[in-house]
Amino acid sequence: MLTYTLFAFLSGVTALVYQVVWTREVALFLGSQIEAISIVLVAFFGGLAAGARYFGARADRVRAPLRLFGILEGAAGALAAASPALLQWLAASPLLGLPPPARFAIAAAALFPVAFLLGGTAPALLRAGVREIARTAAGVGWIVGANTAGAVLGVGVAIAAIPAWGLRATLSTAGVTALLLGAAAFFLARPMKHPASSSEPPFRIPTMPLAAAFAAGIATLVYEVLAARAAALLLGSTLYAWGCVLALLLAGLALGTAIFGHRAGRTAQPELELGLIESAAALAIAAELIWFVPDYALPAAGLSGWTGGLIALSVFPPAIFMGGAFPYLVRLSVGNLGTLGRAFGTVSALNTAGGIAGSLLAPFLLLPALGLLKSLLFCAGLNGLLGAVFLLRGSVRPRQGWGRAALVVL
Numbered sequence: 001m002l003t004y005t006l007f008a009f010l011s012g013v014t015a016l017v018y019q020v021v022w023t024r025e026v027a028l029f030l031g032s033q034i035e036a037i038s039i040v041l042v043a044f045f046g047g048l049a050a051g052a053r054y055f056g057a058r059a060d061r062v063r064a065p066l067r068l069f070g071i072l073e074g075a076a077g078a079l080a081a082a083s084p085a086l087l088q089w090l091a092a093s094p095l096l097g098l099p100p101p102a103r104f105a106i107a108a109a110a111l112f113p114v115a116f117l118l119g120g121t122a123p124a125l126l127r128a129g130v131r132e133i134a135r136t137a138a139g140v141g142w143i144v145g146a147n148t149a150g151a152v153l154g155v156g157v158a159i160a161a162i163p164a165w166g167l168r169a170t171l172s173t174a175g176v177t178a179l180l181l182g183a184a185a186f187f188l189a190r191p192m193k194h195p196a197s198s199s200e201p202p203f204r205i206p207t208m209p210l211a212a213a214f215a216a217g218i219a220t221l222v223y224e225v226l227a228a229r230a231a232a233l234l235l236g237s238t239l240y241a242w243g244c245v246l247a248l249l250l251a252g253l254a255l256g257t258a259i260f261g262h263r264a265g266r267t268a269q270p271e272l273e274l275g276l277i278e279s280a281a282a283l284a285i286a287a288e289l290i291w292f293v294p295d296y297a298l299p300a301a302g303l304s305g306w307t308g309g310l311i312a313l314s315v316f317p318p319a320i321f322m323g324g325a326f327p328y329l330v331r332l333s334v335g336n337l338g339t340l341g342r343a344f345g346t347v348s349a350l351n352t353a354g355g356i357a358g359s360l361l362a363p364f365l366l367l368p369a370l371g372l373l374k375s376l377l378f379c380a381g382l383n384g385l386l387g388a389v390f391l392l393r394g395s396v397r398p399r400q401g402w403g404r405a406a407l408v409v410l
Contacts, residue, residue, distance in 0.1 A: 056345015141261015
């Protein structure tokens with residue numbers, strides 16, 4: 001599993017370098033940084049969702065899933081390295097005179113193929129690394145956690161490299177790195193002795209964990225936007241606020257996925273523990289309303305050790321619990337080893353699609369209609385609702401009880 005975890009980590013690094021550079025490149029094409037962020041997020045997350053769903057099922061049917069990862073990673077790297085030339089050509093072409101919706105669609109279409117290929121990398125790695133159904137949740141914890149941790153590093157690498165190397169060189173370096181990573185995986189891959197067996201009974205993924213994955217994705221991205229808004233009011237800088245919140249959120253999600261992944265595979269009460277985790281996320285968000293929502297009448301405090309610590313104390317705990325929910329959702333969706341890739345890809349796709357919805361819902365509906373405080377309450381309420389649903393569905397064994405399950409989660 002260590003090899004697959006390393007591949008997942010490095011794949012996360014390069015993917016976030018792509019995303020950061022694309023935001024700058026698309027801004028040159030569209031003429032607006034805010035619109036560029038929205039377009040890149042929608043194209044990136046949309047491609048990841050579609051790729052996870054499409055390639056997840058295919059990872060179940062190939063004899064060497066690690067080879068599939070290598071092909072996808074390498075192809076994505078090659079396309080990413082070529083994308084600056086495409087975007088710069090678009091910026092200088094007559095297409096720049098098209099109406100804004102058409103330019104948005106063109107920019108998104110230019111980025112979508114890379115994200116689509118990247119969406120299949122995690123299902124392929126999971127299918128390659130997990131050989132026993134009981135190890136599914138733990139494998140999710142390691143691979144998704146490592147990929148998210150790599151994304152944290154990727155943000156820092158991009159921010160440091162762009163001023164020193166420029167946009168094109170930074171993206172080209174990341175693309176070549178992905179090509180080498182893909183080549184290494186391709187040549188290290190060995191056929192599995194027992195790929196997905198056609199003799200295994202067909203399994204229909206339950207509706208509830210899929211719906212919960214979508215709702216959890218909404219809650220996570222809504223919270224990210226709201227936390228960034230609160231941090232910007234506190235620091236007086238949108239750039240610093242977004243960087244701090246993004247790094248803390250990704251780190252918390254990675255840690256939560258890794259910590260709870262092992263437990264999710266061993267517990268006999270996954271629904272009960274998932275309910276407790278979602279409830280803990282709701283309580284963590286609600287608790288920070290006491291100290292994290294700035295007073296609009298006061299001037300920004302600026303970036304300091306105190307304000308940085310306050311943001312970390314506010315963002316990190318909810319992110320850990322939000323990340324911890326994902327392995328449980330996968331555990332509740334997987335029926336047998338032969339459908340692991342399809343189940344993981346479907347859960348991941350719906351979770352990502354919920355993230356797209358949340359990234360649009362927060363700035364365009366919740367904040368204008370409810371304001372920051374009530375929007376955070378909405379986010380806490382959504383996590384709390386998920387927690388209540390799974391607490392009601394969970395079966396509590398008399399000798400284990402609520403107290404022991406709560407101690408495991410907390």
